[in-house]
Amino acid sequence: MAKKKEPFDLAKHLAERLAKQSAKAPFLLRITQWQGAPVPVLVVKERQYRDPDEGAPGPDGQRRRARPVLIERGNLCGEPLHRCLPLLRRIVEGVTDPAGVPLELARYLTAEGMRIRGNLPLDEEAGAKLALIFRLQDRIKDLDRVELIAYRVRQFTREEAAYWLSRTTSFGPIANRWALSGLRTMLGGHTDDKGVAEMLERLRLAA
DSSP states (O other): OOOOOOOOOHHHHIIIIIHHHHTTOSEEEEEEOOTTSOSOEEEEEEEEEEOTTTTOBOTTSSBOOOEEEEEEEEEEEHHHHHHHHHHHHHHHTTOBOTTSOBOOGGGGSSTTGGGSOEEEEEOHHHHHHHHHHHHHHTTOOOHHHHHHHHHHHHTSOHHHHHHHHHHTTSSOHHHHHHHHHHHHHHHHOOTTOHHHHHHHHHHHHHO
């Protein structure tokens, strides 16, 4: 008789395999909950290296090593989360460890997986794409536009995702706000635009 396969232990996998990758990953996807917000809340954080002393030398005269800082790039919860969830799973499916072995992150973007609280390691491509989706959907009430934006961001290359994320995070509050506004229109059209439903249907059929 074949040995019965043991069920996948999400908590064990998170603690034993993903935690080690999370310590160095360029982005993290945090599954959490916030007071007053629908449960769960997904938060994307980017790891950057900053010198708090602006490059001032240490006591030995050597420049101090920059320390890692996690910067929140966006969050997603409620109806926009549930509408985008299948696309988010597709985006994280390609994340692997340094040896190229898949980390099986999509298991955590399910009803069962999102009961777990913790950090999932993301590579640059998945992290930038999720950060863009989370930032762009903010303040959009039309869920068709939110889903359309998610589809189109998913089609970006790694370089495109990194470029557009930098345009919305690295040029000061005003320029960042303008970049987000322009990208929302470029990727998701305008409210009440009949082309939104048409383009969304084409992308759903092609997926």
